[in-house]
Amino acid sequence: MASPASGPERPSLSSRVASTMIMGMTGVISRSVLHGLNSVEVTGLQRFQDVLDSRRDVDKRQRGLLTVSNHVSVVDDPIVWGLLPLSYAFNPSNLRWTLGAHDICFANGLFSSFFRSGQVLPTHRLKHSTHGGLFQPAITQAIRLLSSHPYSDPDTYKRAQHDTDSIPDPFSIGSLTYSTNGTDSHPSPSIYQSNRHSWVHIFPEGLVHQHPDLDLRYFKWGLARLILESEPAPDVLPMFIDGTQRIMPEDRGFPRFLPRLGKKVRVAFGEVLDYEATFGDLRRAWEDLVRQTREKRILEQQPKPQLKGLWAYLNPFGSAGSIPNSEKAETVQVEKKPHMLGEITDPELMYSKQANAIRIEVACRMREEILKVRKSLGGYPESDPKLGKAETWNADDEFGIKKYRSRVDGSHISQD
16 A cells, blocks of 8 residues: 555556557667668667666666767657667666657647657747746656655655555645646656656757767756756766767758668767766755755744834833733744755745856766767767857857757757
8 A cells, every 4th residue: 555655656557558559669660760771880788778677677776767868860769769679668667758849749639648658748948938947847757757755855754654544645746747837737757656766868958959070069957957856866877879860960851751761870878977976066065055045944934023112122010121921922833845856946046156056067067978978989079168058059049940050060950
């Protein structure tokens, strides 16, 4: 029987069947395209399979898996997962979750059902939607998928212990559905025990970037939230993709919807990073900032006695300066709201220079790790460090279209 902080064990049978079929058939098609119609060079695949094999039993998982790669084509996902043997394709509980554009993947009911079953989280892009940014619900879901219940702080969990064991506590496990814009509704995958410590893959460049030398743009800060806020810290594995940009080049002519075949695809899987060596100091800095901010808010909410009239100066019925009980300020009980994993509402934690500096450094370090994997393949020039800075790309901000050629590096850009 589920405890208050554990949540339902798994989605409905119909949902599991749909996910198995869509993920499985997508894997079959992707593998057929890669190995049957193109040539493939892959590095580190067996090592990556060993990582997945160690995670096959959900009950034995100790932490989530976060894979991070460059984004060079609209077919990167799902095509690159065709590298995995077909034995992996029909086991969605050990396959990736990813972020997908809300205005494309969830444009209508049919698309929503397909991509939802394909383990895609609806994500708004800030350039095209006011609901975008790194504090949107898709990021919250991704953090929770990498983590496990309870999603509230330990004090909230203890307060839930007296509740009926058979009724999940929504304040410690989240809710069965969530909205990305206040009007839509999506099932919450993180609510299910079978999805704890999941595998999440992201493309932190946030768009298709077809650079001639496959250099990398700056990384979006949502990546930093996944690395810093997941509990416990996830395993982080860098990847590098080359070749899918030739299968679906952004400057392709008619027919645009058809992939170009007979191309060479190179994919390199790096090793799981030493989290402590790579991000440990930044995680401690973030945790310190969170603790200091919460302590500051608690002090700000402490009730302050308000002295009334002359009682503030003299009490004729007693000693000077004392206040009768009837005139003492009433003590205000400050309600302590639970701190939910993946949710940030304090402006200081959202927008302060210190918070942003931590996120920027996490993103920069992750970018460097992927560049190391790129370098291990050989044949690429040194990366231009300017491309890793957000301000470098200001010249492209005025483009209001989803496809364009960058003024910064001449690369073909797609936000479709």
